[in-house]
Amino acid sequence: MKLDPKRALMTLAAPVLALLIAVVLTSLVLFALGDPVRDVWITMLSAPKPRQITNIVNGAIVLYLSAIAVAVGFRMNLFNIGVDGQYRVAAFAAAIFAGQGWLPGFLNIIVAILIAMLAGGLWASIAAYLKVKRGVSEVISTIMLNAIATGVVAWLLNKVAVKVKGSNATNTQEIPESSQLEGFKLIPGANNRIYTLLILAIIVGFLYWFILGKTRFGFDLRATGRSETAAVASGVKVPRMVMTSMIASGALAGLVGMPLLFGLDHSYGTTFQAGLGFAGIGIALLGRNHPVGIALAALLWSYLDTQSNALQIRAGVAPELVNIIQGIILFAIVIAYELVRRADIRLEQSKVAKELAAQRAVRTPEGAQA
Amino acid sequence: MAGITKRFPGVVANKDIAFKVRRGTVHALCGENGAGKSTLMKILYGVQRPDEGTITIEGNRVDLHSPADAIKVGIGMVFQHFMLADNLTVLENVVLGAEKLHGIGGAARTEIKRISKEYGLRVNPDDLVADLGVGDRQRVEILKVLYRGARILILDEPTAVLVPQEVEELFGNLRELKAEGLTVLFISHKLDEVLSVADDITVIRRGTTVATVDPKTVNARQLAELMVGSELPTPETAESTVTDRIVMRLTDITLAGGEGRNLLTDVDLDIHAGEVVGIAGVEGNGQAELVEVIMGMREPTAGRVFLGDTDISDWGVREIREAGVGYIPEDRHRHGLLLEAPLWENRILGHQTEAPNVKGQLIDAKAAKADTERIVKEYDVRTPSIFVTAGSLSGGNQQKLIVGREMSHNPKVLVASHPTRGVDVGAQSSIWDLIRKARHEGLGVLLISADLEELIGLSDTIKVILRGRLTGEFDPDHVTSQDLGAAMTGADGSHDEHPSDTTGAAR
């Protein structure tokens, strides 16, 4: 029952189907607008150069962290739209701390990461508190908090920004060189490097899998996500659970900006990447909240992002096209997963009925009906 | 209907259903819970499509794809759970979705009044539904389908929510409808009702039609035997095992509800080791709340709950369950199981902190799986494996899993809420056996049930709950269903606030 090939096939079928639908619909859009369909796909599907592979992996690391943060909420049926605001608040806080260089090299990084988790968790705890105490939907409150995060961070950034001669960018104090992470040279032939904090993503992925799958806490969390009423009756204190998981989600969101901070930008500023939280929602969905699934989804997402860069140059099509492709994939995947889920249930029910009928025939002709 | 077959995944299938309904009659369809009545109804109403078989109305074969199709050929359905919007008036509820028929204004009002008068439904179009009692609401539902032009009415367990007086009234309405040439398909498993109102009775057992009989020629016993297929299992308990040791004591439990009315008032209750205390009552009189207070899901406004000598009033659900209170919830889908999780995870549910499920903070999947296998075997849970989802099992097997799970943690008290609701006969008798066994082993059992026979058969003491108060105590050896029924509705005078106003207490 665990490794039923038919079901495994169906599990795989959903994302593949969604991708195909996305390709067909995007082609139709391109065709309708008179854009070169063939060139677009040749560009999108061309083999990435080593440099681009590095970029794809790096992009995926950041997206992975974001998606895991979202997935923690999902498993509990909580919708943390606020990862976007949470990671920006967190990255800002960590950048300020790390920029001071109070601590030597590596220690500085560790503490800054902890500060990021704390900041992200605190920011998320506002939404958690509102949900538990005031019954405010986390969807609404986290969206609001994203906007507030934008304002608060911009305001604080202007206060603490360091004036760099000749630059129009607004940035926090650059973190000392001893705390900048150079990265790994993993991809042969590429002169750019994979973020050192790939390690962080791997640890987070493992802990996510372990805590949710193997611990009492994880069981309670998943039970609450599957049926809040049953969880309550089983003794789960749901409000506390909401609080904990929302803060955990926020703390994980706090990690999203860390690879960028220590491996790319070395400071937080106006050009720091935004919007990662929203991408995380899609990737968590695509990866079905599974640590490995999310990794694959993050790679796919990052692949599309990276390949899109060449669209305008090589196919004369605006790179925003990729947003359309990603959007269609998401909608297709939501539909495909729901269809597969229903088919799955039907398949299992009829299978159970069939096996029981067979059993009954063997055992007693007059057994109780199942 | 001829040869209707519906393979309904996993649970109950309809197989070769065949019966004829004469125009202008009340035709009862009866069968045990889970016999396939609901599926059949859904097919008749176009919600589900049969895999095989045909439905013929007045000589024309019909193909029902949706409830809209059904209403077009004159089939109307009155659901057990009313589908009315509380904050709208009767008129608004009736025209909702049928605005094209007579508009939403004066014409519609006239039509409603006409139907109401013609069939003696006594419905006032301008009443707010929120102000209506259960019986009134049901008449609004009936009027709703008549308004849409139904000539064949399907009533799904219409009496389940009614008190006896209202049942009589409903039957009066049905006779009225019959007299006007309408056809009523009446679905029930309450035999005395079926016998008193039906012109024909079709019995369904395990998804197929067993016989169509004339109510004048059968008695309740014969009908019941047709329904269950063999001699009736009776929930008789043997000699008393009641001891003096109190395992659970409730003192003056009061639970305030909204609108100044108490959901529970001064409930005092002792459960002794080896005793089954039955709670009888019309649904919605505080049973669910009583269970929630005991299980720690609600904090009582006043009063204490003791488990042995320990005051557990302020404890959480988990502590209470750990301390040895087993719980068979009323609605196992909502409160007892994770339908999308495999059986072995469901075996952990409710006992997330107890061996063999966990080791420290970690889930011990291996031990939990092994123990699930044991439960499946010992409690006769019919499943191909412990890795299938709980939702794919039939109701009876789900319930056996729950009972097995609860009994595996050596409870001192078992709170069983409608333990055999919606389970098949085989599972029912094995669950009764399990409760008897628990009692024999010295557990205190609180049994809440709507099935009076079950209560009388299993309980050592029966208490009646009415509007949140325990209003009477009966010895099951010397009480009849009729006595209990009277006490449940306050008709015995034991509770004299508003003896006739029983609808107010029903939700």
Place this chain on the structure above:
Amino acid sequence: MRPLLKVAAALSVGTMALAGCGSSTSTESSSSAAGSGSASASSSESTSAAPAGDSKLMVGIAYDVGGRGDQSFNDAAAAGLDKAAGEFGFKPQEATAVNDENDAAREERLNQLVDAGFTHIIAVGYAYAGSVGKVAKENPDVHFAIIDDDSDDSKGDNVAQLTFAENEGSFLVGAAAALKSKAGHIGFVGGVNVQLINKFEAGYVAGAKAVNPDIKIESTYLTQPPDMSGFGDPAKGETAADGMFQKGADIVYHAAGGSGGGVFAAAKKAKGWAIGVDKDQALIAEPDVRDVILTSMLKKLDVAVYEYLKAAQGGEEKSGKIVYDLKAGGVDYATTGGHIDDIKPKLDEYKAKIVSGEIKVPDEM
């Protein structure tokens, strides 16, 4: 429990939020894609090989978010490019930034242009500072120009850092506003609250105060970074300017890119004046609002781009800091419409003082 349905519902909310951040820019870039579509599509076949043309120059340009068609900053750069392309006969390749990208993506864009064989790459906007610095170092044979940054990040032997004294130009239009204001009350609308736009505000305020130390100045920014929609949201611009006119201001200067259209509309409604930015907007704004544009602060990106390419065409590779200030004619004010002809002598007096260094214009608030 149907988590997926909930997901779908909230996703649409999420997308709406996303759209809220970037709707204006994305519409612009799609229009820009349409506008430049034919050009780049025709050149797309040749880009993988060598761009055809009389000139040996192979020019690639990387725009900031919004790209060609933003009627402002990017368009100004595009105008210089077009002029050079027409004159010297080369076919440029354009690429545009997308919302919410990081430095790695910008780097990749420049690398793509390098890969495609372009010898002269112009990066429009300070966001490219870090990426230009890196890519230029890795490709010493390729020549780069960056606009609006002369920090060490983008420094290199093969990098020309083109910057402007926006504060000086803004000083002049600030003075013009103060001279023209009957109410003694003027306004400033900045697109996004970033340092670069603060520079506009600082110059504008200094210019106005130089004329009338008691003048009342309203000042606001449409969005806060990283929300860059303030550069492309006319509705926001109109709301902000409306407020200022209602409070009694009679002239509003905008440094808000595409949002400026809203400022003009508000001025028209209030029968006040607006001051344009970057280009001579009295010539290129929507026809029905041109008459309310008192003047425009000219930031001659087109001149900078053109001159850079002209030098390259002539064999001279510019590099290092190149400042386009008032003295160099890189910033100025527009006189289209003749609305400020009466105060021109006064403005030119200020201009001379700035050029001579007698007036030092602050570059931050």
